Amino acid sequence: MARLTLTDIRKSYGGTEVLRGIDLTVADGEFLSLVGASGCGKSTLLRIISGLESPDAGKIALDGRDVGSATPKERGVAMVFQDYALYPHMSVAQNMAMPLIMARLPMYARLPGARWLTPNHRGTRSGVAAQVERVARQLRIDHLLDRRPAQLSGGQRQRVALGRALVRDPSLFLMDEPLSNLDAKLRVEVRREIVELHRASGLTFVYVTHDQTEAMTMSDRVALLRDGRLLQVAAPGTLYADPASVEVARFVGTPEISLLPAVAEPGGLRIGTVLAPCAHGLTSGRDVIVGLRPEALAPVGMPALQSPGGRGPRLRLELAVEAVEDLGAEVVIHARLRDFPDLAVRMRSQKTLERTGPVPLPDHLTAEAPLSALLMFDAEGQRLRDPAPVQMAGAQ
Amino acid sequence: MIGGAERLARRQRRLAFALVAPAVLLILVIYVIPMVLVVLTSFTDYSLVSNGFDWIGLENYRHMAEDEQFGNALRNTLVYALVFLPGAFFVPLFLAIAIQSQKRFRSVFEIVYFLPVTSTLTAMALVWSALMDSRQGILNNVLTSAGLPAINFLGSPDVVLYSLAGITLWSIIGFNMVLFLAGLTAIPSSLYDAAEIDGASHPVDRFFKVTWPMLAPTSVFVAVTSSITAFKLFDVVAILTQGKPAHASEVFLYLTFLEGFEYFNMGYSAALSVVFLGVIFLFALVQTLLADRTTHH
Structure with a gap:
């Protein structure tokens, strides 16, 4: 149980700034994902939270208590590593018992062979064994306790690593890309198990991944990192619907958001040759970027695909189709603006229920998006929230 | 068809x-x-100076049992090995761990300790004999100027085996250290991270929970090859002491050489070689069996 507070965390390696001032609070019992491309500093941040690494500047607090100089053991953190980091020379039971042995036995009783020379600690040892067994049963690995890690499958190793972390009631549960070594099917399975584990334990989880799907499906909140800075920290739905910048909008969502350069005009935003008739409150001639999620855009006049939702005035685009991905229940269409082939858009349309077979698509089609679905960014990529793109009366 | x-x-x-x-x-x-x-x-009485030979069965082996020189050589080899082996194992292990944690100067230390390995031991043995000379040797100069009694490193029957062990140790420490360094480098750093998270941050815990077990295959290899090296001791003896004084440095392989090429008892020398072969084979067997047991990947 712990609330984690990071204040202005900075870290450099040999002149390279890896973390440039991270401020972040993780609530007690929250599941927070740190997401970003490799090299964005997410693993470094996790190591700093764990105490394996110390920051050059900044404060780390657990429940308001400064733990900046505390060891991992003193912080009471548990961590699951990408390669599991199981001790290959120990059995599963010994692996899982490690944190307890370290916490409960004095140094002389931990030395090799001390088991037979320290009968006074027999009680402690059997207590440890009982707890290991309890956690193993909970993770359904109690039949593997005598095996060595080399004799286990990837998924089983993953569970042992989880067990070793769980066995001693940690304050914070840290995970560094724990699923990246598993195959796709197992990954989905373990993903659910970890979420279940989080719910059952009520612990604070910090989860590092480069996979947006993992982050979006598992977390209460997602913290998006890039070049050592936090771009946005928000719930997955918010991150998708209300991104703070073009970078966030592009990182979240598959297929990627369509980004169309536009120019502000008195009557709306001009995208290529089309005028999107929305109010914007911008000075005329200002360059902006318009973002369109793939499902906001839908082909017109195609009974096989569900018609675009939303009400009110619409943005109409004439498109040339480039490629079509039929995913069974839905179709992903890659297209370019007919009069402006530099601009590419992606759209995703659900098939109507009575038509689930292949959908024939013409080379050219008209697509529509409700103006309310447009996301506006300035030329630097920052979100323009105020004024929101409200519909103009009598447009189109 | x-x-x-x-x-x-x-x-x-x-x-x-x-x-x-x-x-x-x-x-x-x-x-x-x-x-x-x-x-x-080894089943004949073949000698370099006689024509022809007779089959004498196990006579050479029977002779071994009552040969005082054989017993003496075995004893000398054992004493030498007992001095040599701990030094050849623990000193390089300690050096490797110490150097491994160095960030700067690591390669400098590696080169310095490895230099003796690259030199020719036969030539270096002569340098050592000059250093260990009972009268003009620098080592004795240092001892006497410090007020200690001079030691007859290569001339005293009680000391000579220790002196030889010192020279061969000097020549092998760098080699074993590089083997240990390679073994240490192969330990994934995430294991140390995991140990740290589990609370094993004390150096003693780190050593016994991660380093030592992960180094086991390397340790077996170093121990066995060093044992073989100890048992094979020959060149330094041949150059510096020729088994003297009073057979005190007559080790197993040197006795084999003496019997064959000095006393011309080729048959007996061959029998000694067969025993030598058997011992080396045992070491190799131990290495193979242990290597399988200590590898986990």
């Missing part, structure tokens, strides 16, 4: 034999035939 498939199979079999033939020939000529000859010779 031979089918096409059978003809092809036969051709491939012939090719296979042709391809392994050179290797088989080399192994036969270099290893197997000499070994068989040595074993055969």
